[in-house]
Amino acid sequence: MIDLTLYDPFEKMQFSDKNCFLCGTIITPDHRTPVFAEWLQQKYGLKNKELLLLDKSVTTFDQLTIPCCDRCHTHYLLPLEAKVEEAAAKGIEGMRALEAQELFQWIGKMYYGTLVTELIKETSPLIMPQYAVSEDPLMLGKFRAFFQVLQSLRVPMVFSDFLPCSLFLLEIDPAEDELPFEYQDELTTMSFSIKIGTVAVVCTLLDNGIIRSAMGRLYQLTQGKALHPIQLAEFKARVFYAAYIFNVVPEYFVRPVKPEDDHLVLDTLIDDITNEIFNPWEMLAYAHMLEEMLKPWNIREQEILKNPRQPLSFLLDEENNFKEMKHYQKP
Numbered sequence: 661m662i663d664l665t666l667y668d669p670f671e672k673m674q675f676s677d678k679n680c681f682l683c684g685t686i687i688t689p690d691h692r693t694p695v696f697a698e699w700l701q702q703k704y705g706l707k708n709k710e711l712l713l714l715d716k717s718v719t720t721f722d723q724l725t726i727p728c729c730d731r732c733h734t735h736y737l738l739p740l741e742a743k744v745e746e747a748a749a750k751g752i753e754g755m756r757a758l759e760a761q762e763l764f765q766w767i768g769k770m771y772y773g774t775l776v777t778e779l780i781k782e783t784s785p786l787i788m789p790q791y792a793v794s795e796d797p798l799m800l801g802k803f804r805a806f807f808q809v810l811q812s813l814r815v816p817m818v819f820s821d822f823l824p825c826s827l828f829l830l831e832i833d834p835a836e837d838e839l840p841f842e843y844q845d846e847l848t849t850m851s852f853s854i855k856i857g858t859v860a861v862v863c864t865l866l867d868n869g870i871i872r873s874a875m876g877r878l879y880q881l882t883q884g885k886a887l888h889p890i891q892l893a894e895f896k897a898r899v900f901y902a903a904y905i906f907n908v909v910p911e912y913f914v915r916p917v918k919p920e921d922d923h924l925v926l927d928t929l930i931d932d933i934t935n936e937i938f939n940p941w942e943m944l945a946y947a948h949m950l951e952e953m954l955k956p957w958n959i960r961e962q963e964i965l966k967n968p969r970q971p972l973s974f975l976l977d978e979e980n981n982f983k984e985m986k987h988y989q990k991p
């Protein structure tokens with residue numbers, strides 16, 4: 661019989677090096693799994709590359725690991741990583757052929773890995789974070805709902821008529837792309853993006869695909885095109901900003917389990933009556949987000965808002981048609 665029991669680390673805030681992040685099993689501190697898979701580290705030479713954590717401390721990709729039992733590591737994480745590795749080797753077509761749920765789990769594990777690292781740190785009495793995620797009830801509620809669906813990594817699970825995230829797959833033109841690997845995540849808005857070679861995956865978690873629908877036309881326009889890296893930066897700014905003004909938290913419900921069941925079925929509900937789905941769009945806040953993403957090109961806010969009604973865009977022309985772009989030259 662398949663064990664369909666879900667684990668809830670949020671109930672007792674069980675974030676420590678002694679519990680497997682995925683199933684809760686008691687483990688010794690040397691049982692760990694990398695947040696960024698071994699193959700990614702090898703392929704893109706990440707091992708000793710530094711990365712900045714939320715509390716401004718610095719770690720390296722090979723040091724960024726989370727507590728994980730052998731069973732979860734070998735049975736659930738490694739096979740998924742092997743699948744993504746194989747898909748990624750085939751470029752954008754390979755990545756497109758993956759099941760959306762698998763991509764969600766793959767991104768979800770990396771996102772949750774950085775989150776868990778933060779939560780474990782916050783339990784240390786020596787660390788007094790400026791902003792403790794673990795003390796924000798609204799955020800904790802979101803993380804808890806997210807972890808429920810992330811457990812589809814381990815417990816067979818069918819999402820009735822939704823995907824718990826928005827996924828965007830983009831092809832990048834390598835001609836002016838200097839970074840073979842790039843990733844970005846925002847813990848509080850639950851947005852994540854990763855670029856491996858010529859493929860970028862941009863994802864907003866826990867929005868049930870609403871941001872993908874809202875950005876449907878723009879996303880359509882990018883399909884079949886190889887984007888300039890600056891166009892990817894703008895696309896990310898738009899998606900991350902949408903996640904920033906996204907204002908509702910989906911709830912997930914597990915259907916009652918019968919003894920013969922071999923998987924769980926989850927339904928979802930979004931309360932869009934008490935709350936608007938999106939907070940109003942604010943041009944200045946968007947311009948800040950875009951400025952942040954455009955940092956490598958050193959494009960400032962004044963330039964972005966030169967025409968205050970139509971912010972600077974590398975993706976769309978004045979008629980909102982896709983702009984082809986092979987080469988970027990600073991004006």
Ligand SMILES: [Zn+2]
Binds near residue numbers: 680684728731732
């Ligand atoms: Zn486990």
